[in-house]
Amino acid sequence: MKALLVLLAVAGPAMADDAALLRCRAIPDVGGRVACYDAIPVAAAVKPPAAAAATPPAAAVAPVAPAAQAAANFGLSATQLRKPDEPTGLESTLVGRIDGWSPGTQFRLANGQVWRVADESSGSVNEVENPKVKITRNAVGTMFLEIEGTNQAPRVRRVQ
DSSP: OHHHHHHHHHHHHHHHHHHHHHHHHTOOSHHHHHHHHHHHHHHHHHSOHHHHHHSOOGGGTSOOOHHHHHHHHTTOOHHHHSOTTSOSEEEEEBSSEEEEEOTTOEEEBTTSOEEEEOSSOOEEEEEEESOEEEEEEOTTSOEEEEETTOSOOOEEEEOO
16 A cells, blocks of 8 residues: 555656656757756656646757757758858968879968878879869868869868
């Protein structure tokens, strides 16, 4: 009999949690929905079940937690996560003469940046001085160096 009373005492707040879960499930915004779910144990522990069911979800005013934001962004590609004002590439010129590249070759740009070939590719171009280059980022965030006069683009990583 004592166990039944304990079970009934625990079941009351659990029913309030069910009502709160249904409210949270109806929130279309992922961050708001997660924040609403996060607020359920606190609301049920502090308020009696009737008051918990009558209050609006805390998600309407609660800021999105960093963990909830990370979960909301899971699976999105790098281009979908990139901020609108973040550049997707840059254009400059290489400093000096170039006739090709091999794994580990470093390129100094006119803007002061240094980039290194990060793959096992090698290529050659007609020897040229200070060619124009473009560094672009693909959908998964890999950087490629496009050198004027060649159709090959080695994968690069910024060193400096």
